[in-house]
Amino acid sequence: MDIADSIEQQVSTHPVVLYMKGTPQQPQCGFSANAVQILSACGVEDFFAVNVLADPEIRQGIKDYSSWPTIPQLYVNGEFVGGSDIMAEMFQNGELKKLLEK
Amino acid sequence: MVTAESIEHSIKTGLPCTWIKVIGDDGHHFSAVIVSEQFQGKNIVKQHQLVYQALGDRMREEIHALSMKTYTPEQWETAKKSAD
Numbered sequence: 001m002d003i004a005d006s007i008e009q010q011v012s013t014h015p016v017v018l019y020m021k022g023t024p025q026q027p028q029c030g031f032s033a034n035a036v037q038i039l040s041a042c043g044v045e046d047f048f049a050v051n052v053l054a055d056p057e058i059r060q061g062i063k064d065y066s067s068w069p070t071i072p073q074l075y076v077n078g079e080f081v082g083g084s085d086i087m088a089e090m091f092q093n094g095e096l097k098k099l100l101e102k
Numbered sequence: 103m104v105t106a107e108s109i110e111h112s113i114k115t116g117l118p119c120t121w122i123k124v125i126g127d128d129g130h131h132f133s134a135v136i137v138s139e140q141f142q143g144k145n146i147v148k149q150h151q152l153v154y155q156a157l158g159d160r161m162r163e164e165i166h167a168l169s170m171k172t173y174t175p176e177q178w179e180t181a182k183k184s185a186d
Binding site: 063080 | 146147151154161168169170171
């Protein structure tokens with residue numbers, strides 16, 4: 001299975017997927033830590049987290065898959081939502097919470 | 103070292119901007135406000151992708167993080183008014 005297929009499988013089998021540096025318990029980058037906090041503030045604790053630092057192929061693969069050059073990246077119901085700025089903006093205006101309730 | 107000015111220049115070269123300001127002086131983390139006609143009718147993901155496209159390889163190789171706020175010219179006028 002190539003990398004795009006494994007990513008597709010991850011985002012389609014889990015409702016909320018966060019590609020991040022480190023783990024939710026131990027994030028390795030401030031932006032990833034922020035993303036975890038935002039999800040938790042929206043009441044989402046049991047999302048599927050992928051540590052891109054543990055897998056160089058996924059780290060590059062997810063950037064190509066989303067046409068997005070930075071980590072973290074959030075997927076909800078198979079759709080790319082955005083990176084850390086967009087998560088922050090959507091959290092502030094309440095859109096993220098609405099999206100996650102679906 | 104990567105400077106805010108050089109990022110500003112790269113974005114402007116690849117994307118027509120009405121207004122742009124990039125700040126950041128640690129060489130890795132930058133933040134930008136970008137106003138462009140090209141953002142019209144595009145969602146926020148597409149808007150940010152346009153900026154990343156303008157930066158091309160620089161985003162992959164030189165820049166660790168670029169936080170940004172994107173506005174269409176109309177949104178920018180509204181934002182300026184509400185800040186008065």
